[in-house]
Each structure stands twice: as structure tokens, then as C-alpha cells.
Amino acid sequence: MAHAAPRLTARRAGLVACRHCAHVWPAGTPVCGVCRASLTSRAPHSLQRVWAWWVAGVVTYIPANLFPMMKTSMLGDETASTIIGGVLDLLHHDAAFVAAVVFLASVCIPLGKFLAIAWIALALRRPAGSVPAHQLHRVHALVEFIGRWSMIDVFVVAILSALVQFSVVVSIHPGLAAISFACSVGFTMLSAQSLDPRLIYDASEQGRT
Amino acid sequence: MTSTSPDPARLVACPTCDTLFHADLLTAGRTATCSCCGTVIFAPRNGAIRTVLALAVAALVLMAVALGFPFLTMTASGLTTQASVIDAVASFAVDDMAPLSLAIGLLIVLLPSLRLCLLIYVTLPLALGRRPWPRAREAFRMNVELRPWSMAEIFMVGVAVAMVKVADMATISFGPAFWAMAAVATLLAAKDAVTCERTLWHMLRPA
Structure with a gap:
């Protein structure tokens, strides 16, 4: 599927997503509150x-x-x-x-x-x-x-x-x-x-x- | 940027492409696939927790059998040798290759067993309808992160190749550990196929 319009990503919404449990947190949150994995918007x-x-x-x-x-x-x-x-x-x-x-x-x-x-x-x-x-x-x-x-x-x-x-x-x-x-x-x-x-x-x- | 102001608790993001979705996906009880990249985000199944627990316990018991019994026996012109899984692990301990022995031990015995123990620790209270045990979330995350490094099934394919190599040199007979290990590899694959990581996270979330 191609998208003409830009997708709404967690990053664009000012959020940071957890890659383990998929929950999202406000940007800058260091640790996921659900699974306690460390959060980065994109792996550094x-x-x-x-x-x-x-x-x-x-x-x-x-x-x-x-x-x-x-x-x-x-x-x-x-x-x-x-x-x-x-x-x-x-x-x-x-x-x-x-x-x-x-x-x-x-x-x-x-x-x-x-x-x-x-x-x-x-x-x-x-x-x-x-x-x-x-x-x-x-x-x-x-x-x-x-x-x-x-x-x-x-x-x-x-x-x-x-x-x-x-x-x-x-x-x-x-x-x-x-x-x-x-x-x-x-x-x-x-x-x-x-x-x-x-x-x-x-x-x-x-x-x- | 957004039509509605996002309440993070009501949203989830695809772990592969970061696309945002409503968290209603979680409670729908159906398989949810990311509309952008096709990643399966949730694949909940009724009673999956009990199935996962049962498969994990069975695999762990069989792993103990696989370690305690002879794996393969080889007979050639009157001579017989026997190898256990431990012998296969220790085979690199000669010729200064001990680090590789350690690595093989980790890949085929220790990490698969550790993953099973962690998974049982996480799912047992859930299957009994109790609250998760302490540090269950750390345990489950470790279980997920170690997944690519648990290679029991690859070891079994290696064994099959090895048997072809020596087939015309000797007669091979399978010990109980061989069948146990084959069953472990199958059960591990079945367990990983049934486990939905994010459904489990949902069950483990802090109240």
C-alpha cells in the first residue's frame, strides 16, 4: 500500500513508541511505563x-x-x-x-x-x-x-x-x-x-x- | 498535525514503522495488522496463555531428558562411541576453542532453557488468574530479546546433516535424548507461534 499523504507517526505526534509493547509516551520519556524497556524514538x-x-x-x-x-x-x-x-x-x-x-x-x-x-x-x-x-x-x-x-x-x-x-x-x-x-x-x-x-x-x- | 489531541494512553504505535493507531485495537480481540507495513501488531487468541504455559513446561521437562540421556550412538567395525548433547557442547573445549564451547552451550541449551523458565515465571500466575509475580515484565522482555539466540531447532538440522556425513562410515542409532531434543525444538516453535508478545504485555501492564 502506498500513501500519498504522510502517515501520522508517533514521532510526528510528539510521542515516543515502545518497540516491545507498542504503547506510546510523550517524547522524552526515558522508560516505557508498561514494559520498562528504554525508549528511543529512533535507535541512536x-x-x-x-x-x-x-x-x-x-x-x-x-x-x-x-x-x-x-x-x-x-x-x-x-x-x-x-x-x-x-x-x-x-x-x-x-x-x-x-x-x-x-x-x-x-x-x-x-x-x-x-x-x-x-x-x-x-x-x-x-x-x-x-x-x-x-x-x-x-x-x-x-x-x-x-x-x-x-x-x-x-x-x-x-x-x-x-x-x-x-x-x-x-x-x-x-x-x-x-x-x-x-x-x-x-x-x-x-x-x-x-x-x-x-x-x-x-x-x-x-x-x- | 493531529486532528484530535493525542491522549497517549489511547494510542499504540506500530513497532516497525511508528504509525499511530487507536488502542481499541487491543480490546477488539482480533488480529490487528499495521495498515502501513503489514506487521502483525496484535494476534490475541482465546486461552493462549494456558497453551503457552503448557508448551513451555513440556519443553522444559524434555530439555532435562535431552541432557540426561545419550543423544546418538555410533557403531563402526566393532567400535562404539556415544555422544550426549553435553559432549557436543564440550567438543570445542579442546584445541583452545573453549569460548566456542561456551557459545554453543548457550545457543542450544542454556538460552532455550532460560527462555522457558522466564516464560513459565511470567505465564503461571496469569494462567491461574493471579497478579503477575514481581519483575515479570523484566523477565518477559528478556525472554523476547533472547529469542533469536535460542537455536535448538537449528542444532537439530545440524545433527541431521552430520548423520548424512557419517552415514556410510558407521551405523548411527538414536538415543532418548535425540527424540527429546527433536520434541523440544518442535515445542519451542509451537510456543513462539502461539505467543502474541503485545497481548501478553497488555496482561502484564501495571494496574
Whole structure:
């Protein structure tokens, strides 16, 4: 739905809304009287936080792909596999579907999230209306919903390292990439959470009020 | 700016786009969706409090089962290993990766359990028709804020992937904890689907 007339927002009405319980208070009220959450009309420095966590997520994603995720030692021989290596390994096991799930969770979703968050943050600085607010909001909601699922690969390594421990015959140990990948997923989740969606709707109306 | 002078107590604002609405939405007892951005603001359901409480208690009991019993057993050429959920958490404690162990423990066991305890604390008095217990509002807010970080269901998908990886190397059998954990993941999802955050806030508001 597009609106020709500016919407009546809590901010325009001189109020500040609580993002938890949806109640509104006079502007400047520090704490919500219903749920006691701290109130801000718009999250302070939202975009700066988004970019800070975004950079941290991208930086930690690099070692996550360079270092081994998992080290398998079989009768003294140690083979290390990276994220991509693990996907190829699954393909060799004729498990194309599972390979696709891991590839999606460990490669497509993280990269897609970096691009999507950067796109939203950049779009907010462009002239009003160049990207419809609903589209930005939908992408942001999707990123928030789907981002956590990238953690799958870390859990795969955790359960395999716990299970496959046949002393000298075969054992699996976690590699350095597990820790950097987990950090990357966490940082990107924080980046998406730092974006106050109310800014998206503000940006689409700038200059129209 | 406004046609009527706003009385804040009679208004609510969409948490996603800040559009103002009349608080009558709250008492209508129907699902209320923001006309601007489509966010569901209220989705009240009859008796939801009791359902949420029941699901939370069931999930918490099953979480205890999941921790106390073997999770997976693997047999390969006469050798057998067993892993519990705790072992999966502790697997990173070697090779200087203890912080990751802690993080995994938080994500799959501690935070989901904490969220369940907080939710039971908040909903039990409400379901019994009593006044909320002290600091119920802080407890409920913490429960909501921790939601993205509780990853029991993602862990179960990870387990499924892991089993495919070792399927041709060994025989895997499921322990009671596996089924318990699968049930926990399902119950957690059902509980979050039934909970309407803002209806609960309305019940918790100071008299």
C-alpha cells in the first residue's frame, strides 16, 4: 500500500513508541511505563552500528573460508576440510540435497546477508522513494529471520567432533574456521538487529512532509 | 498535525514503522495488522496463555531428558562411541576453542532453557488468574530479546546433516535424548507461534 499523504507517526505526534509493547509516551520519556524497556524514538546511531557489525561479520567470514572447519584424522593421516570442502565431500557421498542445504546455509545465506544489509543501509541514504520502503522492510525481515540458520555448519562440526572419537582409528576435531564462522554469523545477526526498521519508513517519506 | 489531541494512553504505535493507531485495537480481540507495513501488531487468541504455559513446561521437562540421556550412538567395525548433547557442547573445549564451547552451550541449551523458565515465571500466575509475580515484565522482555539466540531447532538440522556425513562410515542409532531434543525444538516453535508478545504485555501492564 502506498500513501500519498504522510502517515501520522508517533514521532510526528510528539510521542515516543515502545518497540516491545507498542504503547506510546510523550517524547522524552526515558522508560516505557508498561514494559520498562528504554525508549528511543529512533535507535541512536543505528546505521553506524549496522556498518560496524557488518564489517566485523565480513572480516571474520574471510578466515572462516580459508582455514579448515574440521580436521579428520584416520589412522594417523589428517585431512582438513574447509566449508567448501565439506560441501564437496557431501556431494561425493551422493547427498546432493544435504550438500545443497549446507551450501545454502554456509555460503549463500552469509554472502546474501552481507549484500542485503549493505543494500538496505545504502538505500536509506538515497533520495526518498528510490527503493520502496516495503521492499526494504521485507528484505530486512527476511535477513533477520534467516540469518540464524547459518549456524548449522558450526553445529555439524560440534556433533561430529563429539561423536566420531574412535581413538587412533578415526577422529574428528574442530578447526579454526568453526570459531571465525560462528563469530561471523553472530556479528551479522547483530548488524541486522541494529537496524531500526522505523528508519526505513522515515527514509521513504523524507521531503514529502 | 493531529486532528484530535493525542491522549497517549489511547494510542499504540506500530513497532516497525511508528504509525499511530487507536488502542481499541487491543480490546477488539482480533488480529490487528499495521495498515502501513503489514506487521502483525496484535494476534490475541482465546486461552493462549494456558497453551503457552503448557508448551513451555513440556519443553522444559524434555530439555532435562535431552541432557540426561545419550543423544546418538555410533557403531563402526566393532567400535562404539556415544555422544550426549553435553559432549557436543564440550567438543570445542579442546584445541583452545573453549569460548566456542561456551557459545554453543548457550545457543542450544542454556538460552532455550532460560527462555522457558522466564516464560513459565511470567505465564503461571496469569494462567491461574493471579497478579503477575514481581519483575515479570523484566523477565518477559528478556525472554523476547533472547529469542533469536535460542537455536535448538537449528542444532537439530545440524545433527541431521552430520548423520548424512557419517552415514556410510558407521551405523548411527538414536538415543532418548535425540527424540527429546527433536520434541523440544518442535515445542519451542509451537510456543513462539502461539505467543502474541503485545497481548501478553497488555496482561502484564501495571494496574
